[in-house]
Amino acid sequence: MKETKYYATGRRKESVARVWLKPGSGKILVNGREVLDYFRRDTLEMLIKQPFQVTDTENQYDVIATAKGGGLSGQTGAIVHGISRALLTVNPEFRPSLKSNGFLTRDPRMKERKKYGQPGARKKFQYSKR
Numbered sequence: 001m002k003e004t005k006y007y008a009t010g011r012r013k014e015s016v017a018r019v020w021l022k023p024g025s026g027k028i029l030v031n032g033r034e035v036l037d038y039f040r041r042d043t044l045e046m047l048i049k050q051p052f053q054v055t056d057t058e059n060q061y062d063v064i065a066t067a068k069g070g071g072l073s074g075q076t077g078a079i080v081h082g083i084s085r086a087l088l089t090v091n092p093e094f095r096p097s098l099k100s101n102g103f104l105t106r107d108p109r110m111k112e113r114k115k116y117g118q119p120g121a122r123k124k125f126q127y128s129k130r
Contacts, residue, residue: 011078017066017068017075019064023060024061028062029063030075044072051101
């Protein structure tokens with residue numbers, strides 16, 4: 001018998017997370033480590049569990065995620081986005097509750113590139129009258 005796995009990609013800012021859900025006891029692994037070992041903040045672990053709380057599927061699925069790019073906050077957002085999209089493949093009826101809580105919205109804010117001949121992305125050289 002083949003084990004059922006649900007896959008989705010989540011993104012936030014510069015971060016990208018590949019997320020697999022499989023029926024289990026609620027164990028969450030990020031890059032091969034436990035959530036608290038990887039993120040080291042209770043608030044980020046709480047954020048990751050929110051899509052399960054909204055859909056009443058707590059401790060029903062194990063999460064295996066690989067996160068790349070950005071910082072810890074961006075990676076957390078990417079994992080939340082991936083979990084939410086994977087839950088949609090499990091049951092499309094979760095969509096209204098996930099959407100109303102903003103878990104299906106991808107946060108597109110990225111660092112703006114530095115322009116040629118300038119000191120930063122927006123900063124210009126100081127004007128000199130003489």
